[in-house]
Amino acid sequence: MSDHICSAGCTHSSHLNDADLQGEFAEARRSLRASIGGKPTTGAAGKAGVTQRPLPSKKAGENFSHYYVPANDKTVHWGYFSKSIEPLLKVESGDYATIETVTHHSNDDFDRMIKGDPGAESIFHWDAKGKNIDRRGMGPMDHPLGAGGGMGVHVCTGPIFINGAEPGDVLEVRCIDTMQRPSGNPEFHGKTFGINAAANWGFQYNNLITEPKTREVVTVYEVDAKGDHTSAKAVYNYRWTPQTDPFGVVHPIIDYPGVPVDHSTIQKNYDVLKGYEIPVRPHFGLIGVAPAEVEMASSNPPSYTGGNFDNWRMGRGATAFFPVSVKGAMFTVGDPHASQGDAELCGTAIECSLTGLFQFILHKKADLPGTKLYDLDYPLLETESELIVHGFSCPNYLKEFANSADPVAEVCSRASLNTAMTDAFNKTRRFFMNTRNLSEDEAISLISVSVDFGITQVVDGNWGVHAIIKKSIFPK
């Protein structure tokens, strides 16, 4: 591995035409986890099935690797970010990783989304004797709902330590490709499924107009597993009924992640959205780095380090930039989605396991002035044609409510699109003033006539408004 650290202007050699890299990702596309020719990494991570393969050097001083990170009970943590988790692997700036992610809603349909998939089976294993992954969320281990209390729900793959990353740096993460995870059950060979749950944390929950006025509804979608921009169709739906977990705890609502749904207790309705086709735009709802402020942060509210910001634009071809908050950055990804509308209204997208191919580029603090990454204290996305600034009701709730006994409850109680809009405006103005040297008057006029503000999500506690800056406006 190299000790090369990118400067902000660095364009790494691209390995995208590397036949082996393509081949390895294609292998991931064909099977859940076949050997891809890499050798196990050393230490604990190696035991979890993480492999490494050197990539052919294209440029003097560059010796990059491609890692493969399967999702299993040893490579994921559930419901939280933490700077203190032992990293799965350590990578250099410029390295690639193919990373499997698994949706926390898989147990809403065990047969379609877990059965026959060894990785998913190991993650969700739970019987009267125990769970493979006990902690789910940042809550206490003796929480009455279950260990961790479901205070944070997402199955997160990682963390990945980026060598050389220090607080104040910026981590660039390029999403080179995505693939849906096929069902491991021979009965559903070649198919992929996803879950949409209209849940108690959804925007609609206290505003239903048909009876029963209090209900949660799970809709199972079939997603085309072969392409990336095809469609998803509803298969059936059911209303959540009280579920008793293997430890005997009853869950009258969806209040703890990964509870196996006993399909003998539900009524399946196959007459659902007949003929409707949802355009698929695969993306990662949760992606980011660990915050310095706390030992353990719920995975639910997004924050300045990214996390669960739920922007559907975070898919193939998109690049995310995160302010590094702790040594090594501690990159984590999860909450895979096949599709989501801006707002993610009912609380979830089509929650669908995905594998992503990523490249990591580290930008050192000293190299940031004069670049678009200067003064970055929020997750910034870049697509081929756009830069996307993310505003939140509370820009950094962990700092703002550091003295509170329950920062998550504090941020949830303040959820508002009005404050998220103000934050998105403040950040966008700062972006133009600090990285483009515009006056405030110039920035404000430019924003009003050319920047589109959209509603990222209204369901993650810390609500989001994003600002879309078209790159075509910039001087050529």
Added chain:
Amino acid sequence: MSDHICSAGCTHSSHLNDADLQGEFAEARRSLRASIGGKPTTGAAGKAGVTQRPLPSKKAGENFSHYYVPANDKTVHWGYFSKSIEPLLKVESGDYATIETVTHHSNDDFDRMIKGDPGAESIFHWDAKGKNIDRRGMGPMDHPLGAGGGMGVHVCTGPIFINGAEPGDVLEVRCIDTMQRPSGNPEFHGKTFGINAAANWGFQYNNLITEPKTREVVTVYEVDAKGDHTSAKAVYNYRWTPQTDPFGVVHPIIDYPGVPVDHSTIQKNYDVLKGYEIPVRPHFGLIGVAPAEVEMASSNPPSYTGGNFDNWRMGRGATAFFPVSVKGAMFTVGDPHASQGDAELCGTAIECSLTGLFQFILHKKADLPGTKLYDLDYPLLETESELIVHGFSCPNYLKEFANSADPVAEVCSRASLNTAMTDAFNKTRRFFMNTRNLSEDEAISLISVSVDFGITQVVDGNWGVHAIIKKSIFPK
């Protein structure tokens, strides 16, 4: 003229390939107001320069007309909707009209945007002896700021009476084409200009970070006058200074529309947004029909009958649908924009006079069940690929605050994206349930996984959130 009234399924003959229709619009493109071969309509409207020309009949029973409606002091009303204004002309369902609209910000740069343009000159004429258009806004005629009090600011062309339209019907307005209005001043031959004002009603006004903390800024843009999808560039900007109008009233802020700005009192800064190019997306910020609830409604807050809803998608190729509230619908259009971002953050777009070619189609109430127009009580937009539902902080503030002394102050005091989001959700759910026969569970899942919610505007008193439904989701 025909007595043909469209049913909801009716597709009128298109005259878009009619050489004369194209020729007349092209004529409008070349000059401000040349004779286009039509004959003056009779009555008062005829005197205002409105002309009519029969279109060749393509189908038995159809005899449509193309009207040309210039903008001048006789064809516009300023700052309000009213069911009681004498209509400019009466059209049949199926008729076309080329309609000139003039921005109310023209006097921010008289030389570029009024001088040499007889229509604009007649609208803005104001000297110590009087104004051609005295009332500007729905306020009292003896308001200290000026007649009408500037309670409503937009120069509105219309109203147009649609024969046969009754409350409960839906008026479809197809925007077939748009053109920018060229400067009438020989010094700026072939050029078009627009104004962006970062004004006191903007989202930024109480949140400025550089000195002086209280200021309004006018930025003058040059807009390519030839094409529709080209770019705009800033020419110069200036900070608003107290302006004394011809009646001697001092305007320390932008508090009354059409006040001539004395350029000897301002400091022009030409070092503004050098090299930045704003994509032009010409559209009408204000378009709609008259509400039944009041004699006179401010043109500022949008409502269920449309009006100033400020969606940049309302341009060429878009179709708007409005619930008819009064006999004849009383269609009005204005507030032309060269470009705007979703949010219209600083209070204005690039305010730029435009001419539009429209076709009117009337859908009778009895024909609405089973169509997308059933139960419509808000402005619905349709583009080639999308249907766009408009939510507001207050869906119908004129009804909601009917007993208030000042309904506009009431709605402004309640401006919130949170309530606008709820309204957009409620309407979108109703749309799917009532026009597509989906269950509430189906509607909510579909919305969450496929509908994008955006921020239309945060500056018009009644804030807007729109929901974008992709037409590709519907069963084929």
